[in-house]
Amino acid sequence: MIQVKLGNNLQRSTVIVDSNATIRSVLEDAGIDYGAGITTLNGSTLHPGDFEKTFDDFGIKEDCMLYSVRKADNA
Amino acid sequence: MAKITIVGNAAVLKSDLKKEDIQELKKYCPKALTVWGGEDNKEPMFSIGLTNGGEGKINKYGIEFPTAAADGCVTLTQVRKESPEEIVNAVADDWAIAVKYLNQLESVIPHVLESVRAERQQLMGSITVLQ
Numbered sequence: 001m002i003q004v005k006l007g008n009n010l011q012r013s014t015v016i017v018d019s020n021a022t023i024r025s026v027l028e029d030a031g032i033d034y035g036a037g038i039t040t041l042n043g044s045t046l047h048p049g050d051f052e053k054t055f056d057d058f059g060i061k062e063d064c065m066l067y068s069v070r071k072a073d074n075a
Numbered sequence: 076m077a078k079i080t081i082v083g084n085a086a087v088l089k090s091d092l093k094k095e096d097i098q099e100l101k102k103y104c105p106k107a108l109t110v111w112g113g114e115d116n117k118e119p120m121f122s123i124g125l126t127n128g129g130e131g132k133i134n135k136y137g138i139e140f141p142t143a144a145a146d147g148c149v150t151l152t153q154v155r156k157e158s159p160e161e162i163v164n165a166v167a168d169d170w171a172i173a174v175k176y177l178n179q180l181e182s183v184i185p186h187v188l189e190s191v192r193a194e195r196q197q198l199m200g201s202i203t204v205l206q
Contacts, residue, residue: 001122001137016109016122016136062134 002055003063024051037070086166089150094143107187121176135172
């Protein structure tokens with residue numbers, strides 16, 4: 001099992017998921033919109049094909065940080 | 076209570092929980108497969124689940140059981156690198172937290188299963204079939 005600290009600009013939470021869970025499924029289950037921001041896994045930016053990969057595919061063994069941050073333009 | 080057996084250089088963890096029980100809870104009450112702690116008991120501390128074959132995984136956050144024994148109880152087998160003299164201590168060190176939480180779940184899950192099954196029976200009883 002993998003402990004995932006995840007969040008976006010507004011919320012943070014911690015979940016424990018199967019190592020075979022996909023990045024997309026974890027974000028969707030947490031209600032995080034990953035379509036409008038930059039999503040990082042342990043600080044590295046994820047690309048479109050990465051969301052179908054599992055934590056196992058990324059070599060995550062115990063825990064990780066998964067954040068989707070939207071950068072808004074300031075006036 | 077979970078049991079650990081060392082066979083040669085393999086360590087086998089066998090739980091009292093049955094594979095079908097875990098599958099049933101995963102479907103009807105997945106939160107029961109997690110030990111909750113932290114503030115207001117809302118933080119997940121440890122979780123168990125099933126995985127399709129492979130070696131399974133065990134760490135301080137959870138156990139993914141890949142197989143079940145002949146009696147239906149889930150098991151996990153891990154091939155270890157330690158020598159025969161070191162293996163018992165090494166397994167005890169690596170698995171201590173996981174086994175502690177697993178024993179906690181084993182004491183709670185049967186009651187949750189009873190409740191889930193009773194609710195389902197009640198629901199089944201309230202279903203009318205018109206022919």
